[in-house]
Amino acid sequence: MKTNRVTKYLFKKQFQYLLMAYAIFFIVNTVWPLLLALGSGTLRYYSLSNELGNTSYFFFVTTFAIAYLSSATYENYKFLIQNGISRNTFFRGQIQTTGLLILIGSLVNEIDYWLIIVPIKGQDSIYTSLYRYFISNQIFNGLFETVLRILTSTAVIVSLMAFGSILSLLSKRAQRITLIAIPIILVVGAVFMIRLFITTHLQVTWLEDVFTFIIGYSKEAGRFNPIPLVVTEVLWSGFMLFITKIFFNKKQLKRE
Amino acid sequence: MSVLDINHVGKKFGDKVVLRDINLRLSENKIYGVLGRNGAGKSTLLNIMTNRIFPSNGKITIDGEPVDNNDAQLSKMYLMSEINLYRDSDRLSKIIDDTEMLYGNIDRELVNDLATKFNLDLAQKFGKLSTGYRSIFKLIIAMSLPVEYVLLDEPVLGLDANHRELFYSVLLESFSQRPRTFVISTHLIEEITNIISDVIVINQGEVVLNDSVENVTAKAVAVVGPTSAVDQYIMGLHVIGHENIGQLKASYVFDELPDDRQIPDTVTITPLDLQKLFINLTDYTGGAKDEN
Numbered sequence: 217m218k219t220n221r222v223t224k225y226l227f228k229k230q231f232q233y234l235l236m237a238y239a240i241f242f243i244v245n246t247v248w249p250l251l252l253a254l255g256s257g258t259l260r261y262y263s264l265s266n267e268l269g270n271t272s273y274f275f276f277v278t279t280f281a282i283a284y285l286s287s288a289t290y291e292n293y294k295f296l297i298q299n300g301i302s303r304n305t306f307f308r309g310q311i312q313t314t315g316l317l318i319l320i321g322s323l324v325n326e327i328d329y330w331l332i333i334v335p336i337k338g339q340d341s342i343y344t345s346l347y348r349y350f351i352s353n354q355i356f357n358g359l360f361e362t363v364l365r366i367l368t369s370t371a372v373i374v375s376l377m378a379f380g381s382i383l384s385l386l387s388k389r390a391q392r393i394t395l396i397a398i399p400i401i402l403v404v405g406a407v408f409m410i411r412l413f414i415t416t417h418l419q420v421t422w423l424e425d426v427f428t429f430i431i432g433y434s435k436e437a438g439r440f441n442p443i444p445l446v447v448t449e450v451l452w453s454g455f456m457l458f459i460t461k462i463f464f465n466k467k468q469l470k471r472e
Numbered sequence: 473m474s475v476l477d478i479n480h481v482g483k484k485f486g487d488k489v490v491l492r493d494i495n496l497r498l499s500e501n502k503i504y505g506v507l508g509r510n511g512a513g514k515s516t517l518l519n520i521m522t523n524r525i526f527p528s529n530g531k532i533t534i535d536g537e538p539v540d541n542n543d544a545q546l547s548k549m550y551l552m553s554e555i556n557l558y559r560d561s562d563r564l565s566k567i568i569d570d571t572e573m574l575y576g577n578i579d580r581e582l583v584n585d586l587a588t589k590f591n592l593d594l595a596q597k598f599g600k601l602s603t604g605y606r607s608i609f610k611l612i613i614a615m616s617l618p619v620e621y622v623l624l625d626e627p628v629l630g631l632d633a634n635h636r637e638l639f640y641s642v643l644l645e646s647f648s649q650r651p652r653t654f655v656i657s658t659h660l661i662e663e664i665t666n667i668i669s670d671v672i673v674i675n676q677g678e679v680v681l682n683d684s685v686e687n688v689t690a691k692a693v694a695v696v697g698p699t700s701a702v703d704q705y706i707m708g709l710h711v712i713g714h715e716n717i718g719q720l721k722a723s724y725v726f727d728e729l730p731d732d733r734q735i736p737d738t739v740t741i742t743p744l745d746l747q748k749l750f751i752n753l754t755d756y757t758g759g760a761k762d763e764n
Contacts (some may be wrong), residue, residue, distance in 0.1 A: 217545045218547075218574075221573055221574055222574070224573065225570055225574065247664040268683075289690070290550075291559060293559040294555055295523050295558065295559065297522070297523065297546075297557070297571070298557040298558070299550065299570070299571055299572065299574040299575060300522075300543065300548075300550070300575060301543060301546065301549040301574060302523070302541040302542060302543045302546055303541055304541050305543050346700060347715070352587075465541070468524060468525040468526055469519060469524045469525050469555070469557075
């Protein structure tokens with residue numbers, strides 16, 4: 217019963233922020249170019265369908281807005297523990313809320329994709345470029361594309377949730393250092409690895425094998441099968457949820 | 473009968489020991505005063521009791537059930553603390569709505585009545601309130617929730633004298649209408665002496681006193697007189713401090729005075745108030761002062 221109350225509390229708040237993210241995105245992506253065109257006298261070059269056709273970014277807005285809302289948990293933790301809500305109940309409430317937001321966000325993404333992007337630009341996505349020959353039936357193919365998009369979005373969201381749940385245990389100073397250090401370490405590490413491969417002609421066949429397995433590429437058939445990717449995303453999401461739960465249960469008030 | 477047990481609770485922050493093996497039992501329908509100097513560990517203990525932070529060892533139970541990750545037990549408590557856990561951007565009325573939803577109930581009539589008494593506009597945002605009004609708002613919520621344990625950490629922080637008086641009268645009225653357990657942690661000992669039924673003194677992370685105010689004040693006395701007479705009279709008693717004022721000596725005793733020992737004519741015995749007792753119990757210097 218408490219979980220539903222927590223879900224109601226979190227959903228009301230986070231849904232408003234999601235709508236706000238959409239509104240900002242719509243203004244930046246569609247209204248702002250119109251205003252610029254009006255201001256610069258280039259209105260004849262402005263095309264609403266072109267601007268709307270670009271809204272494949274909706275997928276990224278949905279995914280990262282939900283990921284941010286689901287991973288910035290410390291403020292909610294403070295309010296909920298003030299009101300006698302345990303960490304377990306908070307975790308369950310947040311998962312239910314994130315699930316609902318993913319459903320709503322996916323609905324928005326799919327409406328945007330199938331009703332706006334596809335009529336304007338045609339069926340053009342990573343899925344279609346890799347897996348369009350996997351299912352011959354157009355409807356099932358479309359359904360599978362939708363499922364894969366939702367799973368990809370979910371995998372990214374729960375990964376960032378897990379990262380956020382770890383980050384929320386750190387002090388503000390440690391959080392800032394982590395957020396600055398991680399991209400630097402990743403970029404330096406990537407540059408180092410690339411140079412290593414170039415200078416030593418190192419072959420990392422296992423990495424290539426893992427990658428081709430995950431995306432379901434078969435050299436013999438020369439085709440892509442989306443099932444390994446679906447399974448990987450489901451397993452990955454489950455693992456990330458497990459990590460998130462562990463660190464949710466370690467939340468406590470910080471000495472600020 | 474509901475009881476909250478604190479069993480062997482200890483807490484370390486890094487190498488610093490803040491609480492050591494705390495064992496307490498809080499019974500229902502009492503008003504406890506938790507006293508201690510700055511950094512004694514009072515707030516840490518209250519935070520552990522409400523599962524806001526984890527103890528390094530030990531556990532808290534209510535009626536035998538651990539409070540850790542337990543909604544049913546956590547919902548029996550409300551801790552009003554110095555730190556603010558409400559969002560600055562939220563309006564007070566919204567915080568009340570959300571609190572009601574999460575606790576399942578709140579006495580709306582009392583909320584509105586107290587807001588009127590304290591002259592608090594519930595349409596304001598929490599972040600716009602002064603320190604005193606933040607305390608008042610949190611006190612209003614604490615008084616209005618259907619909880620069995622109301623924990624108040626520095627409840628009168630930032631309140632002026634009038635509001636403090638009003639708060640104490642509201643607390644007593646609320647307690648008489650709906651008895652429940654209050655735990656008040658404060659530095660303003662004199663102000664709560666007449667309110668609390670039991671006193672807990674924490675010194676350097678340890679409980680050094682836990683008794684009813686009645687018992688405590690009966691045992692705490694100042695023995696004043698010439699040094700030799702005082703020393704003779706207090707021999708074998710638990711002396712917690714003394715002061716020398718010229719030729720006179722004042723010894724602070726926390727013990728039952730022996731019936732068979734005659735009080736010398738030159739010696740006077742007066743009751744020690746709670747504040748003086750607290751100062752002597754928590755004086756790191758050993759309680760010896762000379763004023764020549």
